[in-house]
Amino acid sequence: MASTSAQILTSFGHELRACLCFIEKASSAFDKALITDGLERFGKREAEKLHFLGPKVRRDANRKRPRDVNYNPKTLYLPPDFLKNLSSGQRQWWEFKSKHMDKVLFFKMGKFYELFEIDAHIGAKELNLQYMKGEQPHCGFPEKNFSMNVEKLARK
Numbered sequence: 001m002a003s004t005s006a007q008i009l010t011s012f013g014h015e016l017r018a019c020l021c022f023i024e025k026a027s028s029a030f031d032k033a034l035i036t037d038g039l040e041r042f043g044k045r046e047a048e049k050l051h052f053l054g055p056k057v058r059r060d061a062n063r064k065r066p067r068d069v070n071y072n073p074k075t076l077y078l079p080p081d082f083l084k085n086l087s088s089g090q091r092q093w094w095e096f097k098s099k100h101m102d103k104v105l106f107f108k109m110g111k112f113y114e115l116f117e118i119d120a121h122i123g124a125k126e127l128n129l130q131y132m133k134g135e136q137p138h139c140g141f142p143e144k145n146f147s148m149n150v151e152k153l154a155r156k
Helices: 026-034 037-049 088-097 117-126 143-155
Strands: 006-011 016-022 103-109 112-116 138-142
Touching (some): 103 117, 103 143, 112 117, 112 143
Antiparallel strands (some): 016 103, 103 112
């Protein structure tokens, strides 16, 4: 069962506020969410750019594979060649997310909360959020809807 509590963290690099919503089995929610519209729109990009998420090559932060007894599904190994091609904001998001793969990360940007990449698929599927324009999976909502969306997601 998911916890309804949320932990607010401050991200210093870009003065963004990040909120982690604790959701049990977020990776399976991601797998289910990707089967929807996101697969059609972002599937090719994700297969190429995010190849390290694939079940045959995925590793945790200690480079253990899922079949290893010491594998930690809450973390993710990020290949250096992937990180070097990211903007500073994207790198910040991925580095933080790679330590919290079992959580949904909400970034507060101005008066909105934004969900990116993996979390955008969950937001689109579970919160009925619309993907924004662009190549990267991305969706969001006004800050006034934060409590409602966190509660809705935590109940799922």
